[in-house]
Amino acid sequence: xxxxxxxxxxxxxxxxxxxxxxxxxxxxxxxxxxxxxxxxxxxxxxxxxxxxxxxxxxxxxxxxxxxxxxxxxxxxxxxxxxxxxxxxxxxxxxxxxxxxxxxxxxxxxxxxxxxxxxxxxxxxxxxxxxxxxxxxxxxxxxxxxxxxxxxxxxxxxxxxxxxxxxxxxxxxxxxxxxxxxxxxxxxxxx
Amino acid sequence: xxxxxxxxxxxxxxxxxxxxxxxxxxxxxxxxxxxxxxxxxxxxxxxxxxxxxxxxxxxxxxxxxxxxxxxxxxxxxxxxxxxxxxxxxxxxxxxxxxxxxxxxxxxxxxxxxxxxxxxxxxxxxxxxxxxxxxxxxxxxxxxxxxxxxxxxxxxxxxxxxxxxxxxxxxxxxxxxxxxxxxxxxxxxxx
DNA sequence: ATCCAAAGTTACACATCCGTCACTTTTGAG
DNA sequence: CTCAAAAGTGACGGATGTGTAACTTTGGAT
Numbered sequence: 001x002x003x004x005x006x007x008x009x010x011x012x013x014x015x016x017x018x019x020x021x022x023x024x025x026x027x028x029x030x031x032x033x034x035x036x037x038x039x040x041x042x043x044x045x046x047x048x049x050x051x052x053x054x055x056x057x058x059x060x061x062x063x064x065x066x067x068x069x070x071x072x073x074x075x076x077x078x079x080x081x082x083x084x085x086x087x088x089x090x091x092x093x094x095x096x097x098x099x100x101x102x103x104x105x106x107x108x109x110x111x112x113x114x115x116x117x118x119x120x121x122x123x124x125x126x127x128x129x130x131x132x133x134x135x136x137x138x139x140x141x142x143x144x145x146x147x148x149x150x151x152x153x154x155x156x157x158x159x160x161x162x163x164x165x166x167x168x169x170x171x172x173x174x175x176x177x178x179x180x181x182x183x184x185x186x187x188x189x190x
Numbered sequence: 191x192x193x194x195x196x197x198x199x200x201x202x203x204x205x206x207x208x209x210x211x212x213x214x215x216x217x218x219x220x221x222x223x224x225x226x227x228x229x230x231x232x233x234x235x236x237x238x239x240x241x242x243x244x245x246x247x248x249x250x251x252x253x254x255x256x257x258x259x260x261x262x263x264x265x266x267x268x269x270x271x272x273x274x275x276x277x278x279x280x281x282x283x284x285x286x287x288x289x290x291x292x293x294x295x296x297x298x299x300x301x302x303x304x305x306x307x308x309x310x311x312x313x314x315x316x317x318x319x320x321x322x323x324x325x326x327x328x329x330x331x332x333x334x335x336x337x338x339x340x341x342x343x344x345x346x347x348x349x350x351x352x353x354x355x356x357x358x359x360x361x362x363x364x365x366x367x368x369x370x371x372x373x374x375x376x377x378x379x380x
Numbered sequence: 381a382t383c384c385a386a387a388g389t390t391a392c393a394c395a396t397c398c399g400t401c402a403c404t405t406t407t408g409a410g
Numbered sequence: 411c412t413c414a415a416a417a418g419t420g421a422c423g424g425a426t427g428t429g430t431a432a433c434t435t436t437g438g439a440t
């Protein structure tokens with residue numbers, strides 16, 4: 001009962017991700033997006049009132065995917081398996097953290113966006129509590145030191161993603177080295 | 191032989207820093223800057239052809255200051271003193287890293303900007319080699335593990351700055367904890 | 381075959397930033 | 411006092427992004 005669409009939701013989200021990474025939040029415009037999708041700009045307005053709405057909705061989609069992946073980790077049995085899986089997952093798609101940072105600067109200009117941003121916050125809370133459990137497990141099993149705050153442990157893991165790999169060490173090797181430093185530190189054990 | 195200026199170079203740089211942090215690179219415009227300085231927009235064009243030129247020049251100024259601070263560290267005698275001083279310096283002004291990231295996205299649209307960006311690169315190289323020396327010293331004194339690449343050691347130190355301090359632990363205590371984790375790791379020494 | 385709702389397009393009015401130019405104001409050297 | 415250089419202003423045209431409205435195209439239900 002309707003004409004065929006020129007792009008699917010998946011294609012749209014893929015384009016959003018690609019163009020956000022390429023041009024940054026401010027550089028991402030409906031003009032650029034429309035040209036990328038080979039569609040008129042007005043066509044996009046049929047589905048989204050403005051880019052804030054589109055991007056915030058895309059973020060929800062992306063974060064839910066990430067949360068599901070994370071939950072899968074929780075099903076591994078030993079702590080060490082979980083720890084390894086977490087690292088692999090974090091390094092699997094480094095672009096996600098850039099995207100997440102852009103999500104922070106979406107201004108709330110209407111109800112729909114406010115709603116999406118609340119969803120995003122909710123997912124992040126869930127994500128966070130999921131990770132808290134992981135850290136607690138590590139402390140119970142006496143792997144993590146008890147006196148380090150959970151936030152710092154998680155922060156260490158998530159920030160080291162951004163360390164620039166100059167010298168282009170192959171990724172698996174690089175991940176192993178970072179993991180080792182996080183676990184045992186930079187210092188020799190005198 | 192001329193009229194009095196309504197803003198000094200120091201005031202200008204201060205405004206640039208403040209507004210870059212507040213609005214981001216794209217959100218920083220001569221309109222915003224002029225209004226902040228209580229001056230007409232055209233007045234700024236008397237000194238800078240465009241914002242790229244202004245920002246790149248400001249970056250040079252800011253990085254030179256940073257480099258000088260860093261060199262002062264090199265004069266401390268023991269490695270441990272240097273290590274402590276480096277941490278204090280890095281955490282002294284966290285906004286610097288946001289600013290530095292913005293410097294990356296200045297497009298080269300004329301000779302002057304190209305020149306400034308080359309200066310910036312030069313300073314960063316100098317900064318980097320200064321830090322390399324520091325790391326080498328640490329390795330010679332058998333404080334740092336020898337098999338960790340220098341880049342990774344420096345990366346660990348510089349990226350941990352960005353770990354969000356939820357729970358608002360007082361800064362000195364927070365810095366100490368991060369330092370400890372970096373040095374000795376998250377794991378208990380089984 | 382025809383009809384209508386969803387998909388898509390073209391075009392317009394509005395806003396903002398950009399760079400420039402002609403103009404005025406200030407101020408100190410002569 | 412005067413006058414020229416430097417500081418500052420206001421206003422314009424161009425470029426680009428935004429949101430909307432009137433239009434055409436498509437294709438399945440009847």
